[in-house]
Amino acid sequence: QQQVKQSPQSLIVQKGGISIINCAYENTAFDYFPWYQQFPGKGPALLIAIRPDVSEKKEGRFTISFNKSAKQFSLHIMDSQPGDSATYFCAAILSGNTPLVFGKGTRLSVIA
Amino acid sequence: NAGVTQTPKFQVLKTGQSMTLQCAQDMNHEYMSWYRQDPGMGLRLIHYSVGAGITDQGEVPNGYNVSRSTTEDFPLRLLSAAPSQTSVYFCASTYASRNNSPLHFGNGTRLTVT
Numbered sequence: 001q002q003q004v005k006q007s008p009q010s011l012i013v014q015k016g017g018i019s020i021i022n023c024a025y026e027n028t029a030f031d032y033f034p035w036y037q038q039f040p041g042k043g044p045a046l047l048i049a050i051r052p053d054v055s056e057k058k059e060g061r062f063t064i065s066f067n068k069s070a071k072q073f074s075l076h077i078m079d080s081q082p083g084d085s086a087t088y089f090c091a092a093i094l095s096g097n098t099p100l101v102f103g104k105g106t107r108l109s110v111i112a
Numbered sequence: 113n114a115g116v117t118q119t120p121k122f123q124v125l126k127t128g129q130s131m132t133l134q135c136a137q138d139m140n141h142e143y144m145s146w147y148r149q150d151p152g153m154g155l156r157l158i159h160y161s162v163g164a165g166i167t168d169q170g171e172v173p174n175g176y177n178v179s180r181s182t183t184e185d186f187p188l189r190l191l192s193a194a195p196s197q198t199s200v201y202f203c204a205s206t207y208a209s210r211n212n213s214p215l216h217f218g219n220g221t222r223l224t225v226t
Contacts, residue, residue: 009152032212043116043202043217044155051212089155097162097208099145099170100215104154 003027004092006103013110019077021106023090026071030092034100035064035075038087047088048075080110114138118203118218125193125225133188133221135203141216142208144186148172148199149220155202161186162208193225 005024013019025033034049050057050064050073057064063076077084090103119134137144145160157170161180175197177189186205190197201221207213 006154034214036215041219043204043219044215045217046214049212049214097143099157099160102155104152 003101004090004103006090006106008106009104010107011109013077013080013108015080015082015110015112017080017110019075019080019084019108019110021075021088021090021108022072023074023103024070024072025092027092027094028071029094030101031095032093033064033066033073034091034093035062036089036091036102038089038105040086044087044089077108080108082110082112084108085110116203116205116216116218118201118221120221121219123221123223125190125223127194127225129193130189130191131193133190133201133203133223135186135188135218136184137186137203137205137216138184139205139216140183141205142183144180144203144205145170145215146176146178146186146188147202147204148197149202150199158188158201190223193223195225197223198225199223 035047036044037047038044048059061078066073087105087107089105091100093100116137142163146158147155156172159178161167204215204217206215
C-alpha cells in the first residue's frame with residue numbers, strides 16, 4: 001500500500017522554465033513533508049521540507065506548496081537549470097520514531 | 113565529518129552466495145535504515161533501527177538480516193543471494209528523537225546477483 005503517490009514519473013523541462021512535481025498522501029496524521037534530491041551515483045539529500053500548518057515554503061528557486069484539505073503537496077522549481085537535472089522524491093513522516101515514507105520519485109531533465 | 117559510509121561501492125555475487133553490506137555513521141545518530149532502489153520503484157525500506165540492540169522490519173525485509181550492536185554500525189546481510197536482490201542499496205541515518213531531522217544517506221552499494 002503506497003501511502004505517498006508522486007507524479008509524474010519523469011519530466012522534461014526547458015532551461016528557464018518551471019518544473020512542477022506533485023504528491024498526494026492518505027494518512028492525515030503525517031506531520032512533516034520533506035523533498036529529497038538525488039544526483040546520479042549519489043544518495044538522496046534533503047532539499048526542502050514543510051509542516052502541514054504552513055501553506056507554502058520557499059528557499060531560493062525551490063518552493064513547496066501544501067494543500068492540507070486536498071492532502072496534496074507539490075515542488076516548484078523556478079528558472080529550472082540543467083544542474084537541477086536529478087531525481088526528486090517527496091516523502092512524509094509521522095511523529096516519533098516511525099520511518100520516512102517516500103514517493104516513487106520523479107526523474108527531471110532540464111534541457112538547454 | 114565522513115557522514116554515512118557504505119562499503120563496498122560495487123559487488124557482484126553468484127546466486128546462493130552470502131555477503132554483508134557495511135554501513136557506518138559518525139554523527140551519533142540513533143536511527144539507521146536500509147533502502148533498496150530499483151527503477152520505477154523508488155526507495156523501499158528494508159530494515160531499520162532506532163538504537164543499538166533494536167531493529168525492525170520495513171516494507172521489503174525478506175532475504176535480508178540486520179543487527180545493531182553499536183550506534184555507529186548497521187550491517188545488512190544477504191544470506192543466500194538471489195537475482196531479485198540485484199539493486200542499489202542505500203544506508204541512511206538521522207536523530208531518532210526529532211522527526212524533522214534530515215535523513216543522511218550514504219552513496220550506495222550497487223549489487224548484481226547473477
